[in-house]
Amino acid sequence: MSYCSRIIGTGSHLPDQVVTNEQLAETIDTSDDWIVDRTGIRERRIAREGETTSVLAFQAAENALEAAGISAKDLDLVIVATTTPDNTFPSTATKVQAMLGMEGGAAFDIQAVCSGFVYALAVADNFIRAGQAKTVLVIGAEVMSRILDWSDRGTCVLFGDGAGAVVVQAEEVGAGEPVGILSTHLHSDGKLRDLLYVDGGPGTNKQVGHLRMLGREVFRHAVTNLASVVVEALSANGYTQSDIDWLVPHQANKRILDGTARKLGLREDQVVITVERHANTSAASVPLALDEAVRDGRIQKGQLVLMEAMGGGLTWGAALVRW
Incomplete structure (x- = not known):
């Protein structure tokens, strides 16, 4: 089974x-x-x-x-x-x-x-x-x-x-079109660690430290990597960008969201955006945006939902879901 x-x-x-x-x-x-x-x-x-x-x-x-x-x-x-x-x-x-x-x-x-x-x-x-x-x-x-x-x-x-x-x-799993989480796709590149990190930790200086970021470089990698992993997730399941009903992205920056949407040929009203009110909540941003879109009725049963994110590490990934 x-x-x-x-x-x-x-x-x-x-x-x-x-x-x-x-x-x-x-x-x-x-x-x-x-x-x-x-x-x-x-x-x-x-x-x-x-x-x-x-x-x-x-x-x-x-x-x-x-x-x-x-x-x-x-x-x-x-x-x-x-x-x-x-x-x-x-x-x-x-x-x-x-x-x-x-x-x-x-x-x-x-x-x-x-x-x-x-x-x-x-x-x-x-x-x-x-x-x-x-x-x-x-x-x-x-x-x-x-x-x-x-x-x-x-x-x-x-x-x-x-x-x-x-x-x-x-x-x-039943007959017919697959439902639920169709696939997940994870990546990282430790060589890019210094683009976004915290300058502390128990194993280094015994301090919590502060967040440090090279914003322009993070932006450049974000638009490229996020668009790439989205295409990867779609291709793995036999879909194209036109099949996406909703993109639920990591809410880092409106410019990144706009750039990713343009690369994918998506309309702005297909992208769940909460960054204006929530800012970047790191690991919380995708589920916060997802919950909002589910509760206000935008995301409906049977729709194709794509979640994606990029963070320090650098790490990035996507999850494709048939709701």
């Missing part, structure tokens, strides 16, 4: 504290016009004291479980994609597991920065296809505000905090 992986519920959670461009302009040399023109971002959510990654992840998880109509006792596995874990160890996933009251199963984190959710979704899909799990909770959660240098206007204006989650469940 063979199985496919269906996304049966989505959920998200954002901190209630909104920080606008105008507010940032009060403390650093920037302006609303400067930020919007270069990034498309107008505001972002910033976690308050005590709002850790696990707290945001738990709230998103509960919303996803409710949408799926199941409880934590039905879960076999929890995977949290994050680059801002609560602690060096244990994993944030095990903390979420405890908060949910989940008994049994397993939980672990994945670190692929902004590509983390796509990586985690690939792991969940492969666990299900291998018959090692039937129901998996996949979460992307970040408090990026905790690793920003708030004096660096080139990076601190770009990021925000939040969490998104999906419940993925095994379904027996």
Whole structure:
């Protein structure tokens, strides 16, 4: 018996504290016009004291479980994609597991920065296809505000905090057109590590460090790599760009989103865009955008949905889903 992986519920959670461009302009040399023109971002959510990654992840998880109509006792596995874990160890996933009251199963984190959710979704899909799990909770959660240098206007204006989650469940493969997660495609290139990184860590200088980025180089690689992995995912399943109903991209920068859409020949109204209100929430950005488009009715059963992301590493990947 063979199985496919269906996304049966989505959920998200954002901190209630909104920080606008105008507010940032009060403390650093920037302006609303400067930020919007270069990034498309107008505001972002910033976690308050005590709002850790696990707290945001738990709230998103509960919303996803409710949408799926199941409880934590039905879960076999929890995977949290994050680059801002609560602690060096244990994993944030095990903390979420405890908060949910989940008994049994397993939980672990994945670190692929902004590509983390796509990586985690690939792991969940492969666990299900291998018959090692039937129901998996996949979460992307970040408090990026905790690793920003708030004096660096080139990076601190770009990021925000939040969490998104999906419940993925095994379904027996039937006759007809394939459904669920059709395929996932992951890549990395460690030679490009210095384009986007954090200058700290327990194994180097014992500090958390701050995010550092060479923006122009990241932009150049992002448009090329994202368009390429999208074509790869489509080709692997016998589809073309014209078959895509929705592109749910990593919300890094409006210019990157526009550039990727142009390369793929997609209309703007086929791209789910939340960067204006969420900024870049790293591993949380794809599931946050996905949940919004599912809940407002844009994404409908039977449609072809393509998710893609690129992050530090550099890492990049895509997941093609028949909803």
